[in-house]
Amino acid sequence: MNPVIDLLFSHRSIRRFTDQVIDEALFQQILRAGQAAATSSFLQGATIIRVCNVESRSKLAAYAGNQVYVEKAAEFLVFCADLKRPGNSCREYGKPFAGDYTEHFIIATVDVALMAQNLVVAAESVGLGICYIGGIRNNPREVSDLLELPQGVYPVFGLCLGYPDQDPETKPRLPLEVILKEEVYNEEGDAQRIAAYDEEVREYYRNRTGGGHGISWSEQVATLLSEKSRPHMRQFLAEQGFTMK
Amino acid sequence: MNPVIDLLFSHRSIRRFTDQVIDEALFQQILRAGQAAATSSFLQGATIIRVCNVESRSKLAAYAGNQVYVEKAAEFLVFCADLKRPGNSCREYGKPFAGDYTEHFIIATVDVALMAQNLVVAAESVGLGICYIGGIRNNPREVSDLLELPQGVYPVFGLCLGYPDQDPETKPRLPLEVILKEEVYNEEGDAQRIAAYDEEVREYYRNRTGGGHGISWSEQVATLLSEKSRPHMRQFLAEQGFTMK
Numbered sequence: 001m002n003p004v005i006d007l008l009f010s011h012r013s014i015r016r017f018t019d020q021v022i023d024e025a026l027f028q029q030i031l032r033a034g035q036a037a038a039t040s041s042f043l044q045g046a047t048i049i050r051v052c053n054v055e056s057r058s059k060l061a062a063y064a065g066n067q068v069y070v071e072k073a074a075e076f077l078v079f080c081a082d083l084k085r086p087g088n089s090c091r092e093y094g095k096p097f098a099g100d101y102t103e104h105f106i107i108a109t110v111d112v113a114l115m116a117q118n119l120v121v122a123a124e125s126v127g128l129g130i131c132y133i134g135g136i137r138n139n140p141r142e143v144s145d146l147l148e149l150p151q152g153v154y155p156v157f158g159l160c161l162g163y164p165d166q167d168p169e170t171k172p173r174l175p176l177e178v179i180l181k182e183e184v185y186n187e188e189g190d191a192q193r194i195a196a197y198d199e200e201v202r203e204y205y206r207n208r209t210g211g212g213h214g215i216s217w218s219e220q221v222a223t224l225l226s227e228k229s230r231p232h233m234r235q236f237l238a239e240q241g242f243t244m245k
Numbered sequence: 246m247n248p249v250i251d252l253l254f255s256h257r258s259i260r261r262f263t264d265q266v267i268d269e270a271l272f273q274q275i276l277r278a279g280q281a282a283a284t285s286s287f288l289q290g291a292t293i294i295r296v297c298n299v300e301s302r303s304k305l306a307a308y309a310g311n312q313v314y315v316e317k318a319a320e321f322l323v324f325c326a327d328l329k330r331p332g333n334s335c336r337e338y339g340k341p342f343a344g345d346y347t348e349h350f351i352i353a354t355v356d357v358a359l360m361a362q363n364l365v366v367a368a369e370s371v372g373l374g375i376c377y378i379g380g381i382r383n384n385p386r387e388v389s390d391l392l393e394l395p396q397g398v399y400p401v402f403g404l405c406l407g408y409p410d411q412d413p414e415t416k417p418r419l420p421l422e423v424i425l426k427e428e429v430y431n432e433e434g435d436a437q438r439i440a441a442y443d444e445e446v447r448e449y450y451r452n453r454t455g456g457g458h459g460i461s462w463s464e465q466v467a468t469l470l471s472e473k474s475r476p477h478m479r480q481f482l483a484e485q486g487f488t489m490k
Contacts, residue, residue, distance in 0.1 A: 002370055002371060003248065004249055004252060005275070005367050005371075008278040008282075008363055009281050010281075011281050011282065030250070031421055031425060032418075032421055033250045033254060037362060040379045040402075041379070042462065043466055044418065044466075046424060048424060050425060050427055052428065056428065083470065085423075086469065088436075089462075093467040095468070095471035098472055098474075099474075101474045101478065102475075102479040106354065106382070106401070109355065109358075110358045110402070114361070117358070117363055118253055118366070121249065126250075132285070146429075147430055148430045153430060156355065171287070173281065176276055176277055179292050180276060180292075181294045182295055183298055183301065184294065185395060190330075194330075217334075218337060218338070219338065220287055221330075221334050222331065224286050224331065225328065225331045225332055225340075226335050226341050226342060226343055229348040229349055231346060234490060244479060245479060
């Protein structure tokens with residue numbers, strides 16, 4: 001198609017990295033490329049904490065559910081939604097702070113994700129591999145204390161970056177016909193398409209693990225959605241000032 | 246740096262489009278490139294509603310606060326967070342549905358944003374312009390009714406795509422030093438950096454409007470955060486099944 005679209009299609013998460021460090025000037029360019037993403041109402045509601053300290057890395061790896069690549073990756077970034085910075089501007093201009101609506105939470109969280117994904121594309125364009133770490137939300141209080149996150153700031157996800165020491169296959173996605181609807185939401189034909197896709201996903205896992213039954217997409221998400229998921233998040237967010245009015 | 250990073254740096258929102266349609270095969274490639282983004286726990290919690298119907302477009306433009314480019318753009322997509330699809334899988338496997346935690350809301354919302362930003366990069370790589378439309382959250386109930394969104398699905402934002410009929414400047418971003426923190430959250434030196442940036446933003450607006458005082462970043466975000474922002478969102482999301490336990 002074109003080199004950019006080819007690059008996007010080549011994405012897969014990398015969980016094993018070489019020891020090679022990332023050139024600092026290059027890394028700064030990648031970070032700035034992240035910032036070039038769109039931002040809702042010009043808020044720029046994202047802050048990145050770059051963690052190099054070995055002890056902190058080790059703690060973060062544990063908090064995220066013992067993901068060793070959090071320790072081993074050349075760089076580890078914690079992406080935070082940040083309403084403190086614009087809150088400072090409220091004070092500066094003598095305005096009350098009302099940034100505790102659900103909408104503010106959405107704006108800041110989306111800002112973080114758009115910036116991160118742009119940064120990821122930039123990183124992959126220079127041969128780096130990445131892995132998002134949602135697992136830091138397993139222990140968001142511990143992560144926030146370690147990183148000294150103030151009120152108005154919460155850690156959305158982490159990101160490992162480094163030069164890949166593995167070359168995994170790309171993972172098949174749902175058929176476009178399933179996720180794209182014309183004019184209105186309509187599930188006609190989706191069950192059959194998803195059944196065929198489930199078989200494709202089973203095959204993907206069989207290839208990765210060298211046999212066995214494999215697990216389908218439907219089985220995985222049924223498990224994910226049938227269980228409590230990080231039930232502490234609501235309370236934690238409220239403590240950080242995201243009361244979601 | 247490299248062509249991908251150059252592309253990312255060239256982003257600016259486009260709000261005036263030519264009449265040129267987007268080739269259908271190309272458009273499908275762009276959509277698929279969006280899908281190639283990372284997805285949390287393999288959920289793939291995003292659904293796109295593509296709206297071509299002229300009357301629907303006109304309504305959406307009004308719902309979004311009379312943004313005419315929603316009508317005029319070659320394509321308009323509504324990006325939805327979708328927990329209904331994995332919910333169907335729960336039923337299929339005889340499992341209870343527990344997808345009403347704040348965490349599920351975060352996972353699905355982030356999934357949507359990552360996919361959208363990948364799609365945007367693909368679109369811009371072939372010369373298209375885009376504009377995110379958060380304004381659809383002004384009237385999320387009306388948008389959802391029009392698009393027949395079921396329980397478990399909410400519209401996060403819209404996206405205009407088309408060939409640009411304008412060539413605006415890129416908008417300056419906060420200095421990297423302000424949004425990037427080393428090891429811990431630390432605001433040392435930020436006030437001075439933001440003051441200098443505010444002057445840069447004023448200059449940007451002065452150039453765009455041909456004079457006047459210009460408005461700084463700090464003034465804009467102070468206003469945004471000192472006012473109620475879409476206070477209906479919480480109730481609307483609860484009605485859609487996002488109770489945020």
